[in-house]
Each structure stands twice: as structure tokens, then as C-alpha cells.
Amino acid sequence: MDIKRKAAFLTTSELFLMVVASVIAAILGALGHSASRSYLYAVKVLAIFVMCFFSLIFTVELISMFKISDSTLHTVLIAACLIGATVFSPDFALFLKDKGAVVDERAFGIVYFMFFVLLTLSVLSFQRYTYSIRTPRAVRALTVAAAALCIGAYAGLSFVGLEPIAYFVYVTALLVVMSIIMGKVLKSGIDDPPFYTTSLLLATAIGSSLSNIMCGGWITFAPYGFTSFYAICQIALFALTYIAFAVRGDRAALKVSEYKLKYERVRTEALRAQIKPHYIFNSLAAIQGLYRRSFELGDRAITLFSKHMRANVEAGNVDLIPFEKELDNIQAYIELENLCFDREFNVIFDIEYTDFYVPVLSLQPYIENSIRHSKVNEKPDGYIKISSRLTKDGNAVVRIVDNGVGFDSKSTPPPLSCGIKNSTERFEVLMGITPVINSAPGEGTCVSIVITSKEFEKNENNHR
Amino acid sequence: MKIIIVDDEMSALHTFLSDVIHRSDIEYKFFKDDEREILDYAGRNNIVAAFLDIRMPNIDGIALARELIATLPAIRIVFITALDFTKDDLDEDVASHVMAFLYKPYEASSLELILSSLGKDAPTMTANMFGAFDCFINDMAVRFSSGKSKELFALLLTYNGKILEMSDAISQLWPDMNLDKAKPLYRDAVWRLRKTLKAAGFECVTFERARLILNKQNITCDYWDYLDGAISRPSEIFLKSYDWAENYICA
Numbered sequence: 203m204d205i206k207r208k209a210a211f212l213t214t215s216e217l218f219l220m221v222v223a224s225v226i227a228a229i230l231g232a233l234g235h236s237a238s239r240s241y242l243y244a245v246k247v248l249a250i251f252v253m254c255f256f257s258l259i260f261t262v263e264l265i266s267m268f269k270i271s272d273s274t275l276h277t278v279l280i281a282a283c284l285i286g287a288t289v290f291s292p293d294f295a296l297f298l299k300d301k302g303a304v305v306d307e308r309a310f311g312i313v314y315f316m317f318f319v320l321l322t323l324s325v326l327s328f329q330r331y332t333y334s335i336r337t338p339r340a341v342r343a344l345t346v347a348a349a350a351l352c353i354g355a356y357a358g359l360s361f362v363g364l365e366p367i368a369y370f371v372y373v374t375a376l377l378v379v380m381s382i383i384m385g386k387v388l389k390s391g392i393d394d395p396p397f398y399t400t401s402l403l404l405a406t407a408i409g410s411s412l413s414n415i416m417c418g419g420w421i422t423f424a425p426y427g428f429t430s431f432y433a434i435c436q437i438a439l440f441a442l443t444y445i446a447f448a449v450r451g452d453r454a455a456l457k458v459s460e461y462k463l464k465y466e467r468v469r470t471e472a473l474r475a476q477i478k479p480h481y482i483f484n485s486l487a488a489i490q491g492l493y494r495r496s497f498e499l500g501d502r503a504i505t506l507f508s509k510h511m512r513a514n515v516e517a518g519n520v521d522l523i524p525f526e527k528e529l530d531n532i533q534a535y536i537e538l539e540n541l542c543f544d545r546e547f548n549v550i551f552d553i554e555y556t557d558f559y560v561p562v563l564s565l566q567p568y569i570e571n572s573i574r575h576s577k578v579n580e581k582p583d584g585y586i587k588i589s590s591r592l593t594k595d596g597n598a599v600v601r602i603v604d605n606g607v608g609f610d611s612k613s614t615p616p617p618l619s620c621g622i623k624n625s626t627e628r629f630e631v632l633m634g635i636t637p638v639i640n641s642a643p644g645e646g647t648c649v650s651i652v653i654t655s656k657e658f659e660k661n662e663n664n665h666r
Numbered sequence: 667m668k669i670i671i672v673d674d675e676m677s678a679l680h681t682f683l684s685d686v687i688h689r690s691d692i693e694y695k696f697f698k699d700d701e702r703e704i705l706d707y708a709g710r711n712n713i714v715a716a717f718l719d720i721r722m723p724n725i726d727g728i729a730l731a732r733e734l735i736a737t738l739p740a741i742r743i744v745f746i747t748a749l750d751f752t753k754d755d756l757d758e759d760v761a762s763h764v765m766a767f768l769y770k771p772y773e774a775s776s777l778e779l780i781l782s783s784l785g786k787d788a789p790t791m792t793a794n795m796f797g798a799f800d801c802f803i804n805d806m807a808v809r810f811s812s813g814k815s816k817e818l819f820a821l822l823l824t825y826n827g828k829i830l831e832m833s834d835a836i837s838q839l840w841p842d843m844n845l846d847k848a849k850p851l852y853r854d855a856v857w858r859l860r861k862t863l864k865a866a867g868f869e870c871v872t873f874e875r876a877r878l879i880l881n882k883q884n885i886t887c888d889y890w891d892y893l894d895g896a897i898s899r900p901s902e903i904f905l906k907s908y909d910w911a912e913n914y915i916c917a
Contacts, residue, residue, distance in 0.1 A: 498774075505773045512769070516750050533811070533861070551857040552850035587850060 246292045276328035283321035290314040309361050315369065316355045319349045322376050325404045329383050348375070373408055380404060461631070468627050482511075488542030499541065506538040513563055521632050522559040525590065525600070529553065532588065533571055543577050552589035558598045558653050561628040567621030568637075568649045574619075576606025576647060598653040604646050611641040667784055668820075670732065671717040672697045672704060673746060683777075692781060699724040701733075708737045712768045714784055715742040715765065720751060731760050744768060744780055779806055779866065788884055789868050793823050795889035797902035804870050814839060814851065815858035820905055822871065823887055824914055832876040838910040889915075 295310040321347065356368040361557075384401055485507055493500030495519060513531040516523070529551065536549050549569075578584030586604045593599055618639075629635050633653065639648035671683065671694060687694060697704045699722050707713075715736055720727035731743045742765040745751065750769075753761045766780050782804035783789050792802045799820045801808040817839055822830055822895035832852055833845070839855070840848040856873065863869050872879040882890075889904070891897045905911035 478768040501773050504771050508769065508771055512750050530861075537811075550850050552853045553857045554853065589850065 213378040224310055276324060279324040280328065281322060283324055286317035287314055287321055290317060290623050309364060309434070311360055312353070312357045316353050316367075319353055319372065322380075322404060322408070323349055326379065326383060345379075376408060380408075449481050465631050468624070468631050485538065492541065503538060503541050506534045506541065509534040513566075517562045520562055523562045523629075524556070525558050525560050525598075526556045528560050528562070528565050529556070529588070531563065532566055535566055536569065536573075539573055547573055547579050548585045550585055550587040552587055555590050555592040555598055557592075560600070560651075561625070561632050564585070564625040564628055565600070565602065565651075567619060567625045571619055571622060572602070572647065575609070576604040578604050578606040581605070596654075600651040600653070602647075602649040606646055608641040608643050608645045608647050610643060611639050611647075631661060667692050667714045668709065668711050669715045669717065669784070670697060670704065670713055671695070672699070672722075672725075672727070673717075673719040674699045674722040675719075675821065680746045687781065692784070701725045701730060704730065705733055705737060707893075708734055708741075713738055713741055713746060717744045717746055717768070720745050720747045728760060729820070731763070735760065735763050735907075746770065746772075774804065775809075779804065782806055789866075791868055791870065791885045793885065793887040793889075795820065795823060795887060796900040796904055797906060799905050799907065803866050808862060808866055808868075810862050811858045812855065814855040815862060817908055818852075818878075819859055819871075820908060821910070822878055823885075823889065824905070824911070825880065826890060826893065827882045829878055830878045830880075836876070838913075841910070866876065892901045 249268075290310050290313040295305045295307050295515055326345075344538060352368060352372040355371075356365050358363045359368050359476045379499050380401075381492045433592065485503075489500060492503045510531070513534075533549075533551075536547060540546055565588070569588070572578065572586045576586070580585055584605060586602070589599075589603070591599045622639075626637055629637055635651065635653060637651045639647065640648050669692060673696075684693070695707065697707070699896045701724075708716075711736075716731070718727040718731055727745060727747075731745075734741050734743070741763060743760070744766050745764065746768045748770040751767060753764060753767075756764065765783075766776075768780070786804070789804050791808075792805075794800045794802075799816065801819065810819070818835060821838060822837060829879045831847075836843075836845060836852050840851060843851075847893070858869065860873055863871060868884075870881045870883070870885060872881065881889065888897065888900065892899060899915075903911075904915040
């Protein structure tokens with residue numbers, strides 16, 4: 203994703219919106235505090251029912267989590283923390299007290315704060331994960347350490363009745379971190395319901411918790427008891443988040459089926475695009491001629507031709523082959539070309555690294571293109587060079603370079619063969635990478651393909 | 667030495683093989699696809715190798731191989747196939763007996779190479795360094811895919827088992843070229859040499875980063891014999907096509 207590149211801080215208007223969201227939540231929370239007692243009772247009962255319902259969903263998710271993606275794991279974590287925070291909220295402590303239970307408010311406060319910290323962290327982690335904002339390991343460790351420190355400080359301060367200080371410090375830090383993360387995501391032009399809902403959820407959690415703690419610290423007016431209003435707010439938001447996730451999952455499934463369709467199409471086209479009937483007959487005619495010169499030449503050409511054909515047939519059965527095998531195919535193809543059409547193409551195999559996979563017959567079209575169009579055989583020092591390197595960051599780089607006539611690679615559409623288009627598509631569909639072609643008239647052509655280390659690990663697994 | 671060949675489409679193969687098998691010490695017999703007849707023959711004769719088609723209408727070449735191995739544990743199998751079939755597609759037991767795969771249509775030279783190594787534990791190489799340089803594996807000339815890869819191999823033989831560093835190889839093979847320009851050409855020669863030796867089934871060179879080491883086992887070389895004093899100096903010029911050879915033995 204492009205997020206890393208476009209990342210920047212939040213604009214003033216976005217920051218303003220966020221602050222407004224948390225302020226509104228705080229005001230709503232404070233208003234809820236002053237609601238009448240009988241009304242409150244109904245609300246609390248309702249809250250318990252809603253919570254039971256979501257606990258059920260939560261359990262289902264928890265079970266499926268072992269098979270499903272990381273974003274489900276995040277959902278479950280967020281839901282668990284929300285429920286935990288609600289159960290141990292000061293509201294609930296008072297509610298239980300109302301019912302005549304003995305409640306250790308201090309312990310409730312500490313557990314509540316712990317859940318609150320975990321909730322906020324899991325929301326941030328979800329956003330970081332989903333929008334692939336890279337965080338160095340040190341920063342992540344620091345976050346966890348800071349969270350632990352906050353919980354510790356809160357627990358410590360609660361003994362002297364000053365826990366709101368820890369709370370305020372944490373919430374302020376949270377707002378800053380959240381602004382940075384959300385800023386990065388928003389700047390990258392993401393338009394995604396889960397992002398907005400999780401952000402809103404976080405803002406509300408912060409706001410309503412703020413109102414709660416202010417009541418707890420007697421900063422704001424709270425005539426009688428606390429309210430479950432904010433619990434409802436959070437649960438409703440969780441429901442929205444859940445729906446958003448479902449929509450997102452649906453979209454992902456749609457993407458998968460689209461991918462499958464594309465994959466099938468690319469594969470059939472690979473078969474169709476590779477070998478042209480006229481090429482077969484031209485080669486056969488050339489081989490016939492070679493037999494008149496000598497049996498040995500004819501036999502050699504027949505062997506090379508069948509090797510080339512075998513590679514083409516294989517293209518219909520497998521997707522990826524070891525790079526070395528692709529080079530063998532290329533070598534057979536070039537030798538056949540030189541033999542049959544009585545040309546001498548100077549091909550340099552500048553190979554340093556071969557421990558990776560490529561789509562079958564994906565490099566041959568570029569070689570074919572150089573042979574057909576570059577006219578390197580007309581130059582005394584003309585060459586086609588295939589090189590492979592392992593870079594320092596663990597990527598394999600394949601380059602196919604010629605010093606022939608070249609073409610204008612910036613013109614639209616660039617004059618490329620079906621073979622090259624199909625090869626490019628297969629690189630994209632099968633490996634998620636795009637070959638880059640650079641060429642200018644008179645300056646030769648260079649094709650670069652970067653295969654990331656992640657990609658070839660994956661492919662190795664596919665082939666074991 | 668007795669060998670059997672099993673293929674359901676015999677006529678073409680028959681002509682081809684009869685043409686190729688000149689060796690008088692090899693006695694061969696063709697079978698179409700009667701499994702019982704084949705196993706019966708295998709029970710009565712000590713067959714050295716079996717050339718089997720994999721896909722035949724009445725019998726499965728791999729199953730047949732398994733039965734032959736059970737009858738004759740020392741037998742070597744060569745699979746003849748039109749498919750893209752490799753050792754990875756076989757179970758270990760059969761794979762350990764497989765000598766080679768012949769892909770249809772096959773070249774006389776690859777068949778000859780297989781036949782020449784029958785009855786031998788390991789292939790041997792003979793290198794002629796005086797006069798024009800040439801290499802033979804089991805009496806078959808090695809076909810190098812480029813002149814420079816052949817020259818590089820000659821240099822390796824001249825090094826006589828010592829480590830050949832890339833810079834030394836470049837300064838001798840491409841004396842007039844700067845290092846950066848010559849490196850890709852050097853790597854090209856290395857790559858081709860590697861492929862040639864692999865195809866010939868004689869992997870006598872250890873390819874390390876920026877250096878090459880020759881394993882002298884099973885190689886006979888007239889230059890080495892000369893160095894050891896086993897033979898007197900041949901009258902022909904040492905590696906006459908290569909300029910750098912003068913530094914080793916003057917003309």
C-alpha cells in the first residue's frame with residue numbers, strides 16, 4: 203500500500219473533527235449521568251441484554267478466530283476489551299452496589315482502566331495492521347511498556363485517590379498517538395468504513411471514559427450515580443464496527459473470486475499466447491532444411507524444438523517453475539533460433555543467483571522480443587544479457603538487457619507483443635509484481651523484475 | 667551386457683536404436699508390451715539395464731520397473747518419455763535405480779552417453795591439452811555451448827586442482843578488457859560450463875562465489891601426466907588456440 207509514502211500528520215480540520223467527536227461523547231456521557239433513576243434502570247437492563255447478545259457474537263468469533271484472519275483477531279480483541287471495560291466500569295460497580303452487592307471500587311477501577319488501555323491499544327493495532335503502517339519493533343515494545351506503566355501508575359495513584367492524574371496523562375498521550383495514526387491513514391486517501399467506525403469507537407471510548415473519570419473525580423456534576431449511557435454508546439459502536447467488518451469481509455471475498463477468474467483467464471491465455479502456429483511450421487521447415495545439411499544438425503534442432511514445445515505444454519499445467527529451469531528453456535529457445543534461422547544472437551547469461559521461482563515461460567517473451575526487434579545481431583558488439591542478482595535486502599533482481607535499436611517505452615500504448623502482455627499479467631496475478639520496461643529509440647531495452655524475498659518464500663512453499 | 671527396450675511404438679525406435687547401438691558388447695532385445703514375457707526374460711537373463719517407456723496402453727512403465735527391480739536388484743532403469751517427467755515424480759525405490767531420462771525425440775548423443783556408461787561405476791573424462799583442446803566423457807566429445815566456457819575449462823585443467831579465482835580467470839581469458847566489462851562474460855562462461863557438465867552428468871567443478879575448484883577424480887589429462895613425468899613432452903603445442911597457455915609451457 204501507498205500509506206507509507208503518503209504518510210503525514212493530521213490536518214487541522216481532521217484533528218478538529220476528532221476532538222469534536224470525543225467532546226460530544228463526553229457531553230453525552232455527562233448528560234447521561236444526570237438522567238433520572240427510573241429511566242436509568244430500564245437502560246441498564248437493556249444494556250445487559252445487548253451485552254449478552256454481543257458476548258454471543260464474541261464467542262462465535264473467538265472460535266472462528268483460529269482459522270480466520272488477523273483482522274478477526276483484532277475484532278475479537280476489541281470486543282473483549284469493550285465488554286471487559288463495560289463490566290468493570292464505575293457505572294457497573296455502582297449498579298451492583300445499588301443491588302446490594304459488596305464491591306471493591308478501587309479494584310474495579312484498576313481492572314476497568316486495564317481494559318480501557320487494552321481496548322485503545324487493540325484499536326490502534328488494528329488500524330496499524332490493516333493500513334500497514336510500519337512501526338519499528340522498538341516503538342511497539344515502547345508502547346506496551348508505556349501502557350503497563352500507565353496501568354501501574356493508575357493502580358498506585360488509586361491508593362491515594364489521585365488516579366485521575368494517570369488517566370488524564372494516558373488519555374492525552376492516546377490522543378496524540380491516535381492523531382498520528384489516523385492522520386497517516388487519512389492522508390493516504392483511504393475510504394474505508396472500518397477505519398471510520400473504529401476511529402469513532404476509539405474517540406467515543408476516550409470521550410465517555412473522560413466524562414466518567416471527571417465525575418469520579420467530582421470535576422463534573424453528577425447528582426446521583428453513574429450511567430450506562432456510555433456502555434450503550436460503545437456497544438452500539440461495536441455493532442457498527444462489526445457490520446463494517448462484515449462488509450469488508452464480503453468485499454475481500456469478492457476480490458478473491460475476481461482473482462480466481464482473472465487467474466483462470468491468464469492461464470488459458472498463457473497457453474494460447476505462447477506458441478504461434480506459424481512459428482511451429484517455420485521451425486519445422488527450417489529443421490527440414492537442416493537435415494539436408496547434416497543429420498546431426500537436424501537431430502539437434504529436433505531436440506531443441508521439442509524442449510521448447512515441452513516448456514510450452516508445461517505452461518498449461520504449472521504456474522511457477524525454478525528460475526534455473528526457465529533459463530534452460532531460454533537457452534534451448536535461443537539455440538533453436540540461431541540454428542533454424544541461421545542467425546547469431548550473442549546471449550550472455552550473467553547469472554549469480556537462481557534460488558527463486560518465476561512464472562513458466564515468463565522471461566522468454568522478452569528474449570523473443572529482443573530477438574525479433576532489437577537487431578542486436580546486426581551490430582558487431584550487440585548482445586542480449588540476462589542477469590540475476592541477490593540484493594542486500596534479500597530480493598532477487600532479474601534483468602534482461604539488450605543494446606539494440608530500442609523503442610519508445612513511454613508511448614501509449616507501448617508496442618508490446620501478446621507474449622509480453624501475458625507474461626506481465628502472470629507476474630502480477632501469480633506473484634504480485636510488475637516487470638518494468640525501459641527503452642528509448644537507439645538506446646536499447648532493459649526489463650527489470652524484482653522478486654521480493656517474501657514472494658519467493660511463498661512460492662517455495664507452494665512447490666513443496 | 668544385455669539390455670532390454672520396452673516401447674509399444676517400436677518401429678521408429680527400432681530403426682533409431684539399431685542405428686545408434688554399434689557396440690558389439692551390448693546385446694539388446696526389444697519388447698512390445700507383454701509384461702509376462704518381459705519378466706520371464708528378466709528371470710532367465712542378467713539384464714544390466716532396461717529402457718522403458720512410461721505410458722503404454724497395456725502396461726505402466728513405472729510398475730514394470732518396480733517388478734524388474736524386484737527380480738534383478740542391480741538393474742538400472744532408463745525411462746523413455748514424451749512427458750515432462752523427472753525423478754521427483756518417482757518413489758525413492760524406483761528413483762534409486764534410475765540412470766537417466768530420455769525425452770522423446772532423443773538425440774543419438776544422449777543415448778550414446780547412457781550406453782557408454784553402462785557397466786561402469788562412474789563416468790571418466792579424458793582431456794587432450796596438447797594441440798587443439800578437447801574433452802571426452804566415456805569417449806564422447808563434450809559439447810561446450812560457447813568457446814569461452816571451453817577455454818575456461820581448459821584453464822581449470824591447467825590449474826591442476828588449484829583454486830581458480832575470478833580475477834585470475836578474467837586476466838587470462840579477457841586480458842584486454844576492464845574488470846567490470848569482463849565480469850558478466852566470465853559469469854556467462856561459468857554458467858555455460860556448469861550447464862555443459864551437468865548435461866554430461868560429470869559435475870567435476872565446485873562453483874563458489876568468484877572462484878572455481880576442479881575435482882580431479884576420474885579425469886585423465888595428458889598435461890598432468892606430463893607434469894608428473896609419466897609421459898615425455900608431446901610434440902604438439904600446448905593448448906595451441908589459447909594465448910595464455912604460453913605462460914605455462916612455452917612453445
